[in-house]
Amino acid sequence: MFGDFQGMMGKLKEAQQKxxxxxxxxxTVYVEGTSNQGNIKxxxxxxxxxxxxxxxxxxxQDKEELEDYLIIALNDALKKANSINDSEMAAAAKDGMPNIPGLDMFK
Structure with a gap:
């Protein structure tokens, strides 16, 4: 039993490292977001x-317009970054998770 437990702990450490x-x-992965007209990147x-x-x-010249476009560009970039981050982190977690019955949320 302890051998299985130690193996699982080793797998969990590997997952954390991944x-x-x-x-x-x-x-090091860069994502660009732009406003609708491309005047903010x-x-x-x-x-x-x-x-x-x-x-x-x-x-x-127009503070309000600048703020609006800045929000659009930031949200665009964050949406793209979140998508990349979520998929990469899920893949890393899935690869390193030991096979524990009932904990197949990453499968």
Whole structure:
């Protein structure tokens, strides 16, 4: 029995290591979000860290319009990053999970 338990614990540690490696790798995956007209571009990592924001000069005259477009671009980038992050983390967790009866949520 203890051999099985130790094997499961080893698998769990491997899963945790894969998840940590995936998190580090996702820091190097860049996603770009844009506003509807492309006058704002936001670059973030798949771990949802903002790396850059580019704003067209034409928006600098209208604060409210700038804010609206910025929200659109940020939400676009976050949606893409969330999708990548969720699928990559689920794959990492699934690969490393031991086969525990009743805990097949990642299968």
């Amino acid at each position: 998840i940590e490696e995936t998190k580090k790798r996702l820091d 936001v670059t973030i990592t798949a771990n949802r860290t903002i790396k850059s924001i580019s704003i067209d000069d034409s928006l600098l």
